[in-house]
Amino acid sequence: MPSSASAPASSQTTGSDYARLSQLITDAGLMARRPGYYTFRITAVAVLYAAGWAVFAVVGESWWTLGVAVFLALAFGQVALVAHDVAHRQVFRRRRPTEIAGRIAGAGIGMGYEWWQDKHTRHHANPNHEERDPDVAPDLLVWTAGQARAATGLPRLLGRAQAVLFFPLLLLEGLNLHVSGVRALRSPVVKRRVLEGVLMFGHIAAYLAVLLLVLPPGMALAFLAVHQALFGLYLGAIFAPNHKGMPTFSGDDRPDFLRRQVLTSRNVRGGRLTDLALGGLNHQIEHHLFPSMPSPALPRARPIVRRYCREMGVDYAETGLFASYKQALISLHRAGAPLRRR
Incomplete structure (x- = not known):
């Protein structure tokens, strides 16, 4: 059963619930x-990416360069978001231009494109499933009791105090992105290992x-630390609100597609700046x-999906x-409770 929030309704509904919603979305022209x-x-x-590096070269040997590191952390985060949309075929319909653009974006931030795409695809198929979603696999943190x-x-x-440690640990996420991509070169999920390796090591x-x-070396090290730490923090701040603290599943718990996606996800209210x-x-x-x-169609889809979920009796967070x-x-604090009792 889900570990928190509302369990999926054990109704007689099937994938047809999603099919009807999909038709509404298509009729509204939101998939174009x-x-x-x-x-x-x-x-x-x-x-922005190129300008950041140009300013870095102009500023040169000065501690003001750490301000450029902050700017480039944000620029790297925006490149990662573009890579995300590209990988989901939001930009191109065909596989080849999608792969080329995705690899270019990934190379720009030192991300293994094939590794990330495989990981993210498995996440989308089974969000918040303990055995099937790599994003809730116990690595440094634990996500359930x-x-x-x-x-x-x-x-x-770390689990005893993981709620306190969560944001500090995100400062390592940029480094983890590079290390995980390199480690994945030994994995069979990466088919074009030479190309992937050349782009990452390049x-x-x-x-x-x-x-x-x-x-100079000391200043370069400081730049690297600030840039990579804030890049990781930015990435974590983007993805942390999406599923953490929402229901998790395990074993054979696997509701239909609509409920599996809605019940495990959370929207964040906000305007254009948040978008x-x-x-x-x-x-x-x-x-x-x-x-x-x-992605620009998502805000227009929101009222349609929210209304449909209300009609179907599906919680919309x-x-x-x-x-x-x-x-x-x-949620992290509660998940770590058994460790604090030891």
């Missing part, structure tokens, strides 16, 4: 491609070379129901940004 939007967005992000009781090593040590080599050519900062992923319910829907972080931290 948005080439103009993505041309502008990708161009703007590319300009059952994982806490079985924890050993670092998860057991990014690392170019990144370090630029830092050491422009800055920009979170790349549209604040409309997480709509995104999980329709992964290939262009929505809250503010800081409230979503609070709920995630409360």
Whole structure:
């Protein structure tokens, strides 16, 4: 059974519930491609990315360069969001341009494209499922009380205070992105290992070379620390509100597609600034129901999905940004409770 919130209704409904919603969305024209939007967005992000490195070169050997590190952390985060939309085929219909654009974006931030795509696809198929969703696998943290009781090593040590440690640990997420991509080169899920490796190691080599050519070693290390830490924090701040603290499943618990996606996801209210900062992923319910829907269409899909869920008696979770972080931290604290009793 789900570990929190409302359990899926044990009704006689099937995938037809999703089919009817899908028809409503299609009839509203929300699945149509948005080439103009993505041309502008990708161009703007590319300009910001290039401008950040240009300013870095101009500022040169100065501690003001740490301000550039902050800017580039945000730029890297926006590139990651573009890569996300590309991988979901929100931008291109065909596989080849999707793969080319995705690899370019991934190379720009040092991310293994095939590794991430495989991981994210498995997450979308079974969100918050303990055995099937890699995003809730016990790594450094535990996400459920059952994982806490079985924890050993670092998860057991950190789990006692994981709610307090959560945001500090996100400072390592940028580094983890690079390390995980490199480690995945040994995995069969990466089919084009040479290309994936060349792009990732090429990014690392170019990144370090630029830092050491422009800055003395100590200042270069400080830039790297600030840039990668804030990049990781930004990524974590984008993804943390989406599923943490929502129901989790295990074993054979697997409701139909509509309920599986809606009950495990949380929307974050906000305006255009929130949409920009979170790349549209604040409309997480709509995104999980329709992964290939262009992100600018998600706000228009929201009232349709919310009304349909209300009619079907399916809980539709929505809250503010800081409230979503609070709920995630409360859930982490509760999950670690068995470790505090040892």
